[in-house]
Amino acid sequence: MVKKSRLHVPKTPARPGDAPDFSYLKLSPAGEIARPDAGSPWSGIRFLAEGLVRVLDDQHRAVGPWHPHLDPGELQIGLRHMLLTRAFDDRMQRIQRSGKISFYIRSYGEEAVSVAMAMALRPTDMLFPSYRNQGLHVVRGRPILDLMCQCLSNTRDMCKGRQLPVMYHWREGNIFSISGNLATQFPQAVGWAMAAAIKGEDNLAVSWIGEGSSAAADFHHALLFASVYRAPVILCVVNNQWAISTFQGHAGGERETFAARGPGYGIAGVRVDGNDFLAVHAVTQWAAERARTGAGPTLIEHVTYRAAAHSTSDDAARYRPKDDYQKFPLGDPVERLKNHLIALGEWSDARHQALVAELDEHVAGSWKEAVSFGTLTGGPSLDPGLMFQDVFAEMPEHLRRQEAEMRAELAGK
Amino acid sequence: MAQMNMIQALNSAMDIKLGQDPSVVVLGEDVGFFGGVFRVTDGLQRKYGESRVMDTPIAEGGIIAAAIGMAVNGLRPVAEIQFADYIYPGYDQIVSELARIRYRSAGEFKAPVTVRTPCGGGIRGGQTHSQSPEALFAHVAGLRVVMPSNPHDAKGLLIAAIEDDDPVIYFEPKRIYNGPFDGDPAKPAVPWSTHPKGEVPEGHFTVPIGKAEIARSGNDLTIVTYGTMVHVSDAAAKGLGLDAEIIDVRTMVPLDADTICASVARTGRCVIVHEATRFAGFGAELSATLQENCFWNLEAPILRVAGWDTPYPHAFEWEYFPGQARVAKALKAVMEAS
Numbered sequence A: 001m002v003k004k005s006r007l008h009v010p011k012t013p014a015r016p017g018d019a020p021d022f023s024y025l026k027l028s029p030a031g032e033i034a035r036p037d038a039g040s041p042w043s044g045i046r047f048l049a050e051g052l053v054r055v056l057d058d059q060h061r062a063v064g065p066w067h068p069h070l071d072p073g074e075l076q077i078g079l080r081h082m083l084l085t086r087a088f089d090d091r092m093q094r095i096q097r098s099g100k101i102s103f104y105i106r107s108y109g110e111e112a113v114s115v116a117m118a119m120a121l122r123p124t125d126m127l128f129p130s131y132r133n134q135g136l137h138v139v140r141g142r143p144i145l146d147l148m149c150q151c152l153s154n155t156r157d158m159c160k161g162r163q164l165p166v167m168y169h170w171r172e173g174n175i176f177s178i179s180g181n182l183a184t185q186f187p188q189a190v191g192w193a194m195a196a197a198i199k200g201e202d203n204l205a206v207s208w209i210g211e212g213s214s215a216a217a218d219f220h221h222a223l224l225f226a227s228v229y230r231a232p233v234i235l236c237v238v239n240n241q242w243a244i245s246t247f248q249g250h251a252g253g254e255r256e257t258f259a260a261r262g263p264g265y266g267i268a269g270v271r272v273d274g275n276d277f278l279a280v281h282a283v284t285q286w287a288a289e290r291a292r293t294g295a296g297p298t299l300i301e302h303v304t305y306r307a308a309a310h311s312t313s314d315d316a317a318r319y320r321p322k323d324d325y326q327k328f329p330l331g332d333p334v335e336r337l338k339n340h341l342i343a344l345g346e347w348s349d350a351r352h353q354a355l356v357a358e359l360d361e362h363v364a365g366s367w368k369e370a371v372s373f374g375t376l377t378g379g380p381s382l383d384p385g386l387m388f389q390d391v392f393a394e395m396p397e398h399l400r401r402q403e404a405e406m407r408a409e410l411a412g413k
Numbered sequence B: 001m002a003q004m005n006m007i008q009a010l011n012s013a014m015d016i017k018l019g020q021d022p023s024v025v026v027l028g029e030d031v032g033f034f035g036g037v038f039r040v041t042d043g044l045q046r047k048y049g050e051s052r053v054m055d056t057p058i059a060e061g062g063i064i065a066a067a068i069g070m071a072v073n074g075l076r077p078v079a080e081i082q083f084a085d086y087i088y089p090g091y092d093q094i095v096s097e098l099a100r101i102r103y104r105s106a107g108e109f110k111a112p113v114t115v116r117t118p119c120g121g122g123i124r125g126g127q128t129h130s131q132s133p134e135a136l137f138a139h140v141a142g143l144r145v146v147m148p149s150n151p152h153d154a155k156g157l158l159i160a161a162i163e164d165d166d167p168v169i170y171f172e173p174k175r176i177y178n179g180p181f182d183g184d185p186a187k188p189a190v191p192w193s194t195h196p197k198g199e200v201p202e203g204h205f206t207v208p209i210g211k212a213e214i215a216r217s218g219n220d221l222t223i224v225t226y227g228t229m230v231h232v233s234d235a236a237a238k239g240l241g242l243d244a245e246i247i248d249v250r251t252m253v254p255l256d257a258d259t260i261c262a263s264v265a266r267t268g269r270c271v272i273v274h275e276a277t278r279f280a281g282f283g284a285e286l287s288a289t290l291q292e293n294c295f296w297n298l299e300a301p302i303l304r305v306a307g308w309d310t311p312y313p314h315a316f317e318w319e320y321f322p323g324q325a326r327v328a329k330a331l332k333a334v335m336e337a338s
């Protein structure tokens, strides 16, 4: 028979009505992947891009060479940050449903990626997040109140009413402004890191994008510039399996791991269990040491799952099985860290419940305070004249005129 | 005839062309299994298969470039860019390549690509789900640029675009996908079934690219507009009791200057309305064309009503949007000038 070329269309393992199917996911047992020296040349450590670095095993023990040996207090703080992120997300989701904010994006199921990484970095390292990294703000100590006020576009909104909910920024906390345009932050982070190298400072830049966004040209710009200039940067692909309705195979995940893009550009690639707090922390420390000691950039692929719908504008039941997340083999990051702490004798169900209740109360209190600064639909509101500011450092004449026109229009003149 | 909203009309156009012409393919982010985030391609993959209705990687430059390659090899791709705000990674491929392939190859190659993309605000989408970048494309030699204002024209123009041998950038004002919108967000939504242009032939028909339409005839003045603002302008003129002639431009390139100029020459007064930012917006081209052709007939300066020259702000959506009040003010000024 003569063979012919036919258009290949990546297969989506399961759609609504199908049984969840994760047989495509290559897993390694906890503790199996070796931990090379952080200064190793990229070419000798390609195996890191193929396997899956895991520390927590099925008995909730921490095992193997990547075990970061964090003290239990540190782990408890990590758990707290993840739980606060989740409580905040849940609350904002419900609030969006009630019409008080226009839109929301949860990070449900992916909390370890932001929380463990931010905890493993220095506060002076510059973060270039996507819209699903709210845990970074939580770890760096931004009050939930501030995040809520942004979502409300109210009088305390850091964005002065200009951005959709969740598009935070925090200069003081070294967290960059979030764009609605996917992947743009990835090469910007590399440029920031190049500047750190030019200035002789030892701060890193770290950036996150979804696996879907890794299709964008900016992903390749980032890897190329990082490689060419050996920039002190950590680039993360958060492979949560889905880009809205599109399975990761359509971003190129069917052929190769996303981490393997790194060696393709001559930089280290590491594939890590993104729901394993300890593994994420350990891999981040390793990549940070590598960057700070001049050994260059690292591409980290976090294997995780987008447990929520894409956003409040999306209904995931239309394109994937309802019980997909329940069957995801890497479980839930909060549950796994909780069980590990319990196994260590450093945590209990009762303490956990008490903490959840405490955080819920904190979130509820913050919300009460946030709405006192106004909501989209009532209470104090920002002066619409703010829309004309910060277009330029100094307002040019045509904007001055337009602002006056707008004020006359609002006054009914 | 059938009742359709704009989503159904656009879907029907693609359905008909996919059915008639095996060279037509549809590609874009989430357009396949899911049927698009606005459901415009709903059901098409099921009907025509995964190699004719394709989910693509999130790479607008790749989508446009691949569409160009397919078109050069005999297909007629209809590429969806999920939001016009995300078209810029594909801008180089559109401006430097798509627009000029016929020209630079002395007509030996062509790329009949249709790029569909939802544009415009009024949906609380903030600065990256609200833009109207039509002027950035109208300025480029070699691109046809289209924006319908109702389901009937949406279907007829999309079929015409797919059949056209030149590239077409096809803007879909998303605020009026489900019903006409007069600019007042406090009013309950009105469905297309209440509007005569919600009546759409079920089968194949075209609305010619390059023809404006007199959406409403009148004698007091001419409003030149397109997309969502056709409806806002109509309401503003009615609110003032003016007998306005409303011209729906429909196609920015090539521009139907004859229809527009004939109307303004007759009424002597003109207001241009668009949602996009004002500075170097498409209204400037319209105004210049009218000035060149109708100067001696004008009774008043031509005024432009547009979005302010800022990014589209989330919280101040309705202070930003050129609603009835802003349009009415210009209409009054033009009527009172002597």
Ligand SMILES: Cc1ncc(C[n+]2csc(CCOP(=O)(O)OP(=O)(O)O)c2C)c(N)n1
Binding pocket: A132, A180, A181, A182, A209, A210, A211, A212, A213, A214, A240, A242, A243, A244, A306, A310, B029, B058, B060, B082, B086, B089
């Ligand atoms: C340049 C650009 N194209 C398209 C979009 C629309 N869009 C927003 S999110 C999204 C899916 C992103 O998926 P992924 O990168 O996997 O991240 P996830 O949402 O899963 O975290 C798309 C297509 C956009 N925001 N920017």
